[in-house]
Amino acid sequence: MTTTTDRPPFGLSVSDRDGAKVFHLKGRLMDQQQADHLMQVLDDNLTGNDRTNVVLDMNELLYMNSTGLNIMISVLTRTRKAGGEVLLSGLSTGVRQLFIVTKLDTVFPITASVDEALAKLRA
Numbered sequence: 001m002t003t004t005t006d007r008p009p010f011g012l013s014v015s016d017r018d019g020a021k022v023f024h025l026k027g028r029l030m031d032q033q034q035a036d037h038l039m040q041v042l043d044d045n046l047t048g049n050d051r052t053n054v055v056l057d058m059n060e061l062l063y064m065n066s067t068g069l070n071i072m073i074s075v076l077t078r079t080r081k082a083g084g085e086v087l088l089s090g091l092s093t094g095v096r097q098l099f100i101v102t103k104l105d106t107v108f109p110i111t112a113s114v115d116e117a118l119a120k121l122r123a
Helices: 032-046 066-081 093-101 114-122
Strands: 011-017 020-029 053-064 086-089
Touching: 011 032, 020 032, 020 066, 020 114, 032 066, 053 066, 053 093, 053 114, 066 086, 086 114
Parallel strands: 020 053, 053 086
Antiparallel strands: 011 020
């Protein structure tokens, strides 16, 4: 039996690759506290940088709800206003389904891997 404590918490790390910021999301993104943390890390990494491209690596993101979707839209809006682009990579079946149902798969470029996303940004 799986309990709430067995579920991995939300985690986040950031790396710089090929001139893009790669945000590695892990676990479950589903409450306002996690969303606030993600937005703070994004602000810290994107402030002062014009035209920063962002890759959201969701390879280890197991679950996301509407709070997470709102954050993704916020990241997209902020990044595009600064002249950059946001790509999603490595979506699990469940997370990908959420993007398809909400039609956000037509708004966000989705790639299979971070390497593919970076190649797309270079093209």
